[in-house]
Amino acid sequence: MKLAVIGTGYVGLVTGACFANLGNEVICVDKDRQRITGLNRGQIPFYEPGLQEVVHRNARAGRLSFSTNLKQSILRSEIIFIAVGTPSTKNGKADISAVIEVAQGIAKAMKTKTFKVIVNKSTVPVGMGDIVTKILLENGIKKESFAVVSNPEFLREGSAVSDFMNPDRIVIGASDNRAFNVISELYRSLNAHMIFTSIKSAELIKYASNAFLATKISFINEIASICERVGSDVVEVANAVGLDHRIGREFLNAGIGWGGSCFPKDILALMHLAREHGYEPQILDAIHEVNNYQVDAFVGKIEKQLKNLRGKKITVLGLAFKPETDDLRDAPSLKIIDRLIAKGAQITAYDPVAEKTAQKIQKQLTFCNKVYEAIAGADAVVVATEWGEFRDLDLLKVKKLMKKPVIFDGRNIYDPKRMRELGFSYHGVGR
Ligand code: NAD
Numbered sequence: 001m002k003l004a005v006i007g008t009g010y011v012g013l014v015t016g017a018c019f020a021n022l023g024n025e026v027i028c029v030d031k032d033r034q035r036i037t038g039l040n041r042g043q044i045p046f047y048e049p050g051l052q053e054v055v056h057r058n059a060r061a062g063r064l065s066f067s068t069n070l071k072q073s074i075l076r077s078e079i080i081f082i083a084v085g086t087p088s089t090k091n092g093k094a095d096i097s098a099v100i101e102v103a104q105g106i107a108k109a110m111k112t113k114t115f116k117v118i119v120n121k122s123t124v125p126v127g128m129g130d131i132v133t134k135i136l137l138e139n140g141i142k143k144e145s146f147a148v149v150s151n152p153e154f155l156r157e158g159s160a161v162s163d164f165m166n167p168d169r170i171v172i173g174a175s176d177n178r179a180f181n182v183i184s185e186l187y188r189s190l191n192a193h194m195i196f197t198s199i200k201s202a203e204l205i206k207y208a209s210n211a212f213l214a215t216k217i218s219f220i221n222e223i224a225s226i227c228e229r230v231g232s233d234v235v236e237v238a239n240a241v242g243l244d245h246r247i248g249r250e251f252l253n254a255g256i257g258w259g260g261s262c263f264p265k266d267i268l269a270l271m272h273l274a275r276e277h278g279y280e281p282q283i284l285d286a287i288h289e290v291n292n293y294q295v296d297a298f299v300g301k302i303e304k305q306l307k308n309l310r311g312k313k314i315t316v317l318g319l320a321f322k323p324e325t326d327d328l329r330d331a332p333s334l335k336i337i338d339r340l341i342a343k344g345a346q347i348t349a350y351d352p353v354a355e356k357t358a359q360k361i362q363k364q365l366t367f368c369n370k371v372y373e374a375i376a377g378a379d380a381v382v383v384a385t386e387w388g389e390f391r392d393l394d395l396l397k398v399k400k401l402m403k404k405p406v407i408f409d410g411r412n413i414y415d416p417k418r419m420r421e422l423g424f425s426y427h428g429v430g431r
Pocket of ligand 1: 007009010011012030032083084085086098121122157262
């Protein structure tokens with residue numbers, strides 16, 4: 001099939017490359033000229049394991065191309081995916097302006113009578129499908145010439161290609177049988193569980209999924225705070241609680257809280273949506289509060305231990321909101337770093353892949369591209385991302401290099417008992 005994917009971010013580029021890999025002819029469109037020029041030269045704009053190889057292979061095979069020309073890309077395509085960003089506005093509402101801009105662009109370009117399916121892959125508030133439909137109708141596109149579909153994406157940065165190719169489920173929200181048929185045919189070769197819903201349910205499924213995952217994290221973080229006060233170990237608690245198949249162990253890791261490009265903005269957007277419709281979201285409000293508390297409490301722990309932070313050299317290991325990505329959007333590490341800098345600490349940071357992204361955001365950091373160099377002379381080390389590399393550090397070497405062997409493990413990657421035996425002053429979360 002001939003596809004256009006609008007937006008070449010984490011979702012759009014992975015979607016385009018993977019659909020090309022399944023044998024479709026895909027054109028990926030972005031308004032960012034520099035990004036498209038780079039992609040045409042084979043440069044991947046962000047770090048995502050395995051993506052470069054899929055992009056290069058399919059571009060070479062002539063199935064995947066890149067363009068800034070929305071009009072031409074729409075005219076040649078039977079299916080158009082919208083995969084542009086939907087960040088938070090100041091009051092937490094999802095900013096849907098990019099989706100609207102793309103929908104208007106599609107409407108203006110779509111002057112043919114051939115049936116096209118417009119698929120929204122961006123995470124959008126319930127009702128966006130109706131807005132896109134209205135834009136097309138208002139631009140004179142006949143209702144028989146198109147169908148709007150909501151097909152939310154559940155890939156995780158860091159394993160996006162494999163998640164896309166092996167999804168837990170594919171949600172197809174539509175109100176038109178032709179659309180259900182076209183999109184389920186497109187995904188058929190993945191042999192995945194497909195769920196057919198209304199557009200509005202599909203739109204909410206994405207928010208509900210993210211909200212539930214964030215709830216699990218905030219829940220275990222709340223248990224961690226109780227553990228710290230009563231002398232239990234949250235990892236022992238989570239291991240046993242998670243064995244209950246009704247609960248599950250995943251997303252029960254206590255730490256400095258959830259962040260990233262999706263959870264924070266999606267929880268806020270869902271809260272806003274609820275309030276707009278007259279419901280006060282009590283659980284969502286609480287998980288948000290607990291998440292903010294995690295950073296406050298962690299910085300509090302550092303202060304309590306190091307006393308005056310002025311002039312102290314603190315090394316932060318990991319900047320990205322999770323391993324295997326360079327995405328720093330709403331990363332908890334940055335909130336912690338900002339607070340520590342405000343209190344006079346000197347921060348040295350190391351992240352295997354996120355340095356370039358971080359340099360654009362946080363100018364007051366000293367970066368080291370070697371982990372042991374970053375640690376040398378530190379008054380304390382903060383683990384902010386659970387990269388595998390940090391688990392495998394030579395801890396005796398770390399201890400020797402540090403000015404004082406103090407570790408604040410924001411991801412609970414080390415065993416407290418072993419760390420204390422090695423002579424560290426060790427501070428995890430909930431242990
Ligand atoms: P992103 O910010 O990485 O990429 C968005 C891209 O869209 C950018 O390259 C931008 O230049 C382009 N763009 C913006 N406006 C445009 C326009 N008018 N025309 C053409 N291109 C335009 O975003 P992302 O992380 O890929 O997320 C995209 C959507 O998918 C969001 O709604 C997000 O919530 C959702 N989502 C993201 C993830 C994830 O892990 N990142 C997972 C699931 C769903």
